[in-house]
Amino acid sequence: MTxxxxxxxxxxxxxxxxxxxxxxxxxxxxxxxxxxxxxxxxSELPGPGTFRSxxxxxxxxxxxxxxxGDLHTLVNRCRHRGASLCERQNGRANGxxxxxxxxxxxxxxxxxxxxxxxxxxxxxxxxxLPLVTLRTESHGGMIFATFDPxxxxxxxxxxxxxxxxxxxMLQGGGFPIKVLGRHRFTYRGNWKxxxxxxxxxxxFPIVHRSWMASVDAETANMMSFMTDQDAVTHxxxxxxxxxxxxxxxxxxxxxxxxxPLPARFAPLVEDLSRTFPDDEVRRxxxxxxxxxxxxxxxxxxxxxxxxxxxxxxxxxxETVVEHIAIGPDGPPELDALNRERLRIHEHFQGPFGFGTxxxxxxxxxxxxxxxxxxxxxxxxxxxxxxxxxxxxxxPTSHVTDETGMRASYRMWKQLMSxx
Amino acid sequence: xxxxxxxxxxxxxxxxxxxxxxRREYESWNALYTEEALYVIPIDPDTTxxxxxxxxVYDDARMRRLRVxxxxxxxxxxxxDAARTVxxxxxxxxxxxxxxxxxxxxxxxxxxxxxxxxDLWAAxxxxxIRLSPEGxxxxxxxxxxxxxxxxxxxxxxxxxxx
Ligand code: FES
Ligand SMILES: [Fe+2]
Numbered sequence: 228m229t230x231x232x233x234x235x236x237x238x239x240x241x242x243x244x245x246x247x248x249x250x251x252x253x254x255x256x257x258x259x260x261x262x263x264x265x266x267x268x269x270s271e272l273p274g275p276g277t278f279r280s281x282x283x284x285x286x287x288x289x290x291x292x293x294x295x296g297d298l299h300t301l302v303n304r305c306r307h308r309g310a311s312l313c314e315r316q317n318g319r320a321n322g323x324x325x326x327x328x329x330x331x332x333x334x335x336x337x338x339x340x341x342x343x344x345x346x347x348x349x350x351x352x353x354x355x356l357p358l359v360t361l362r363t364e365s366h367g368g369m370i371f372a373t374f375d376p377x378x379x380x381x382x383x384x385x386x387x388x389x390x391x392x393x394x395x396m397l398q399g400g401g402f403p404i405k406v407l408g409r410h411r412f413t414y415r416g417n418w419k420x421x422x423x424x425x426x427x428x429x430x431f432p433i434v435h436r437s438w439m440a441s442v443d444a445e446t447a448n449m450m451s452f453m454t455d456q457d458a459v460t461h462x463x464x465x466x467x468x469x470x471x472x473x474x475x476x477x478x479x480x481x482x483x484x485x486x487p488l489p490a491r492f493a494p495l496v497e498d499l500s501r502t503f504p505d506d507e508v509r510r511x512x513x514x515x516x517x518x519x520x521x522x523x524x525x526x527x528x529x530x531x532x533x534x535x536x537x538x539x540x541x542x543x544x545e546t547v548v549e550h551i552a553i554g555p556d557g558p559p560e561l562d563a564l565n566r567e568r569l570r571i572h573e574h575f576q577g578p579f580g581f582g583t584x585x586x587x588x589x590x591x592x593x594x595x596x597x598x599x600x601x602x603x604x605x606x607x608x609x610x611x612x613x614x615x616x617x618x619x620x621x622p623t624s625h626v627t628d629e630t631g632m633r634a635s636y637r638m639w640k641q642l643m644s645x646x
Numbered sequence: 647x648x649x650x651x652x653x654x655x656x657x658x659x660x661x662x663x664x665x666x667x668x669r670r671e672y673e674s675w676n677a678l679y680t681e682e683a684l685y686v687i688p689i690d691p692d693t694t695x696x697x698x699x700x701x702x703v704y705d706d707a708r709m710r711r712l713r714v715x716x717x718x719x720x721x722x723x724x725x726x727d728a729a730r731t732v733x734x735x736x737x738x739x740x741x742x743x744x745x746x747x748x749x750x751x752x753x754x755x756x757x758x759x760x761x762x763x764x765d766l767w768a769a770x771x772x773x774x775i776r777l778s779p780e781g782x783x784x785x786x787x788x789x790x791x792x793x794x795x796x797x798x799x800x801x802x803x804x805x806x807x808x
Contacts, residue, residue, distance in 0.1 A: 316798065408689060408700025411800040415763075437722035441712040547800045552700050562698060569700050574709070578803045579687060579702045581716055584724030587803035595761075 232644030235636045238608035242597045245417035245605070251543035254418075258526050258642050259284025263364075263371040263384045265528035265537060266290050266300055270368065270405035270556060271317065276334065279317040282539050283361065283372055289313050289323070290363070290370065293334040300372035301336045302359035312358075336360045367392040368404060369528070387621065388467040391522045395530045397479040398518055398553075400511035405556035407565055409549045410577030414587040416594035418527075418540040419639075421548055424586060425521050425529035425536055426460060426470045426631025428452060429609060434589050438581040442574070445489045449473055449516065458626035461617065466525025466638025468631030472532075476519025479510075488512050495567055502560040511555065515567055523631055525638050534572060544594055550576040550583065607632040653740045655782045656748035656775045663787065664735050664754075667807055670728070672714040675807075679787050680776065681707045686791045687808060689798055702797070717807070728805030729760035735771065747788070748775045754792070756808065765802055769794045 234241035234250070244250060264283045271279045272292040280289045280303060287303040289312070303311050305325040312323040312332065322339065324331040331340040336358035341347060361372040364381035366389055371381050382389060396404050414421070424430070432439065432453055439447050452458035452472040460470045471477055475486070488496060492512050499508045517533025529536040535551040552572040554565040575582035597605070610628025617623040624630045648654050659678065666675040679685065687702040696704055705713060717725045733756035741749040749772065756767040770793045778784030792808045794801065 410689070410700070410702065411798075412803045413800045414803065434723065437716045437719070437725070440719070440721060441716060566697060569698075570704065573701055573704055577702050578801050579807075581712070581722075584803040584805055585722050588724040588727060588805070591761075 232640050235640040237633065238611055239604035239606050240636055242601050242603055242605055244419060245594060245597045246543060246601060248543045251417075251540070253643060254639075255284045255540070258639070259540065260286070260374040261378070262375070262526060262642060263373045263378065263381050264526065265369060265524065265535075266363075266372045267370045268368055268404070268406050268535070268551070268553070269365060269370060270403070272298065272370075276319050276321060277317070278313070278320055278334070280313050280315065283374065284540060286374075287311060288361065288372065290372070291320075291334040297335070298363045298365065298370060299335050300361040300363045301332075302361070304359070305330055306338060306356040306358065332358055367396050369530075384465055385524070386465050386467070387463040387619070388465070388469070388522060388524055391463070391469050391520070392530065394478055395518050395520075395522055398514040398533065399555040400479075400514045401507060402555035402557040402561070404553050407552040407554045407569060407572075409551040410572075410580070410583070411547060411549050412578040412583065412587065413541070413545060413547050414590045415544055416546060416590040417543060418538050418546045419635075420590045420593050421536075421538045421546055422523070422526065422635055423607075423632045424590065425531055426468050426523045426635075427629075428458070428460070428470055428472060428626040429629075430586075430589065434585045435582050437585060438575055441581050443489070443491060445491075446516070449476075449519075452626050456625070459617070459623050460626050460628060460630045461619070461621035461623050462630050462634035463621060464634075466635045467523060468634045469520050469522045470626055470631055471520045472626055473519030476516075479514055479518060482509070482513065486513070492567070495563055498563045499560070502558070511561075511564055514555075515564065515571065523635070525635050533568065534576065546590075552576075607636065648738070648740065650740070650743060652743050652745065652748055652777060653738070653750070655777060655785055656740070656750045656773065657738055658782060659775055659785050659787065660735050660738075660750065660752060660771075660773055664733050668731050668733055670717070670806070672717050672807070676710050676714050679707070679710060679790075683707065683710075683786070683788045683790070685710060686789075687797070688791065688793060691793055691797055696791075713807075717805075722805070724803065724805035726805075727760075729758035729765070731756055731758045731806050733757075741772070746777055748777065749773070750775060754808070758802075758804070758806065767794065767801075767808060768796075769808060 266281050267279050267290045275294045278289050278291040289301045289303050291299045307330050310325050310327040322333045329342045333339050338353040338356045361374055363372045457474045462468050522530040527538050537549040539547040554568045555561050607629040610624040614624035663678055685705040686696050690699050693699050716722050735752050735754045737753040739751040741751055752771045754769045754771045758765045772791045774789035776786045776788050
């Protein structure tokens with residue numbers, strides 16, 4: 228087999244990156260079981276004794292918050308003979324008891340109890356058999372875990388992306404962000420096709436023509452970045468990138484008051500005005516459509532305008548995607564606003580949205596097409612000649628260019644190549 | 647079919663709807679719904695407050711019209727290359743019956759075929775049906791909720807309707 232690093236050069240990647248099961252197996256160990264992988268948002272673990280089950284790569288894990296409020300990520304596998312401990316997606320628990328022989332574990336993964344212990348006298352030290360635990364750290368409410376005890380701290384891995392996470396969270400309009408719900412769907416394609424897509428401005432007017440035709444002119448106008456020279460993508464390092472479709476909405480804290488609130492939100496403005504002062508109402512309603520950028524975090528999460536997009540590799544040609552709706556977490560008077568956010572999310576996202584199924588069809592088609600002439604490269608060279616470093620030192624090019632994909636593949640190459 | 651002609655009419659309407667959907671006659675399908683009707687595919691099986699919850703579909707008349715355009719106008723690549731579907735609707739249970747309306751529960755088994763692959767979509771369905779004094783042809787759906795048995799798990803992205 229060709230050493231994977233050679234499969235990626237600056238402007239192209241080998242088609243086998245989508246189709247070769249050996250490369251996929253290598254990605255699981257060298258990328259997903261090594262780097263920081265997003266596992267949850269802190270609002271999904273709202274108090275002591277809450278948990279959420281998810282995956283890191285293909286490994287099932289449980290993210291927990293213990294009595295002291297500390298976060299843990301535990302591999303969902305009993306240390307006795309391997310049964311899964313938790314099959315619920317989320318909930319509250321004091322710990323986890325295995326359904327098979329009832330070994331019981333604390334929220335931090337310690338083995339607490341073993342039934343009929345006399346058979347283990349002189350054989351078993353409970354302290355030797357805790358659940359496998361991943362390092363868990365968070366930034367701005369985004370919780371990540373890694374299998375690698377020697378990984379750099381999360382903050383360092385995020386690097387310049389951290390500031391963009393903070394900016395993304397401003398869409399709470401003064402309130403913290405909470406998860407409102409999630410769509411889940413599968414597509415029959417490699418995970419990197421989705422990784423590329425969140426930083427792919429180029430496909431938008433083509434694949435999403437149907438969605439564009441169904442929204443009001445104001446919304447459609449917001450997405451008319453194809454020819455806006457100020458709309459750019461930055462390579463933020465470590466595989467992360469940010470695609471700024473609507474640059475004026477990069478920082479929702481900046482508001483010169485000239486942008487009119489969309490007319491169709493008039494009833495919402497009226498509703499909120501009964502509770503909140505005018506400036507707060509403006510801040511909230513202006514944030515309904517989220518930020519003007521997609522922040523793509525390598526390898527598995529994007530903070531995409533007004534929601535989170537999470538990918539999970541299942542097989543070389545199968546991926547699960549979650550589209551997680553978010554909104555401000557505050558008094559019940561915000562429900563009207565969050566209903567609006569739910570409807571906007573449903574309009575585009577999810578297995579029956581006006582956007583997602585068309586994306587998924589595109590990705591399925593990439594997987595099918597890439598089987599042909601496997602030696603032909605996948606081109607990610609768009610905008611190479613107009614890419615330059617901006618004031619922050621970030622390689623930057625137009626929002627329709629493939630700068631973000633090149634960033635991800637450079638990180639891919641680094642992780643797949645070094646020892 | 648039911649001995650109660652009101653229930654029979656409701657069942658006949660769900661079958662008419664099923665055939666229109668399999669034939670992708672979306673304009674005629676939408677005409678079976680009243681202007682106030684909601685068409686809902688929930689995610690959370692435990693809630694009835696769909697308005698305050700994320701759903702796969704939560705369509706009022708405006709969204710249904712947009713959806714019919716999307717499925718028929720030819721821009722949406724998922725709809726242009728949609729799976730072919732065959733569905734059966736059965737196991738009917740009338741939840742309430744009056745001379746003006748029937749609430750009907752049923753099971754729907756749908757097989758979607760696309761590119762050598764068959765996907766199974768199983769759902770508990772509830773139809774709220776308004777019976778018309780003008781006769782069965784004027785009966786209309788005022789609410790339909792399609793509760794997939796795997797609604798809280800990943801499903802394929804679809805180019806058709808349930
Ligand atoms: S496998 Fe878990 S207690 Fe035996
Ligand atoms: Fe897209």
